[in-house]
Amino acid sequence: MKLDILVFGAHPDDAELGAGATIAKEISLGKKVGIIDLTRGELGTRGTAEIRDKEAADAAKILGVAVRENLEFADGFFVNDKDHQLAVIKMIRKYQPEIILCNAIDDRHIDHGKGASLVSDAAFLSGLVKIETKLYGSKEYQTPWRPKLIYHYIQWKNLVPDFVVDVTGFMDKKNEAIRAYASQFYDPNSDEPETPISSSNFIESVTYRARDLGRLIGVEHAEGFTVERFVAVESLDSLI
Template sequence: MELDILVFGAHPDDAELGAGATIAKEVANGKKVGIIDLTRGELGTRGTPEIRDMEADKAAKILGLAVRENLEFADGFFVNDHKHQIEVIKTIRKYRPKIVLCNAVEDRHIDHARGSKLVSDACFLSGLVKIDTKLEEDGQWQEPWRPKAVYHYIQWKNLEPDFVVDVSGFIDKKKEAIMAYASQFYDPESDEPETPISSKNFIDSVIYRARDLGRLIGVEHAEGFTVERHIGVHHLEDLI
């Protein structure tokens, strides 16, 4: 299956928090979108990996994803090395996306920046013809593939975006997908330990950021991304 957009996250819920409304909008526009979670988030203070698996499946259905997979790297301990790059390359070559979205280039959680660099490097390496990979499920050698663009969504740190996407009308879908992770986020009934992301204020801040970015470009809500290269447009009117 070829995808238009492949979104990577170090943990289940990263993609929803950083780009959930953009994903929902692209799916509504007929694009095939998938998410690859690098880890199962097994070091998370709240919940369990098994619960996170079920929550990720629920969020995938809410967003209308074409596919969601988990590479089961070690939460907190995966590194940007040959072994992990090859596994990401296999996934990129399997789905041949035009665009890849991935973690923030700088953030509070060490896995975010690490996952960002790992995926970015793998996107480049995936286009090299002398790197041989095959999928275990079918034993077929894969053709090289390099995505047209790699964009990084913004997470905990309030990084300055290089561009923003108008996601007006899709913020409720983003919130619904986020709240699919009931073990991780605000739940007044929960007796689990409090974390930096389990307060109501955190969820409010995610929505507020989208509202504020939207305000800056004259729309209701927006999500921000950073880029690795210059942004090109065909015409001046392409800009909002």
């Protein structure tokens, strides 16, 4: 299956928190979008990997993504090396996306920056013809593929975006997908330990960040991204 956009996240819920409204908007425009989670988030303080597997599947259904897979890298301990790069390359070649969205290049959680570098490096290597890969159980070598664009969504830190996407009308869908991760976020009746993302302030911050970015471009809500190369436009009036 060829996808238009492939979204990578170090953990289940990264894609929803960082780019959930953009994903929902692109799907509404007819784009085929998939999500690849690098880990199962098994080191998370709250819940279990099994619970997050189900939550991720529920969130994917809410967003309407075409596919969601988990590479089952070691949460907290995966590295940007050959074996991990080849696993990511196989996913890129399998789905042949034009655009990749992935973790913030600098963030509070060490997996986010590692995930960003790993996916970016793998995306480049995926285009090299002398790197040969096969999917598990297949006898056929994959076709080399390099996406046209890589964008990094913004997570815990308030990084200055290089561009923002007008996601007005899609925040309800994003928030519904985030709420699918009930074990992770604010629940006044939970007996689980408090974490930086389990407070009511954190979950509210997702919306007020989108409102603030929207305010800055004159719309209701927006999501921000950083880039690895200049953003190009067809003409001056192609900007909002």
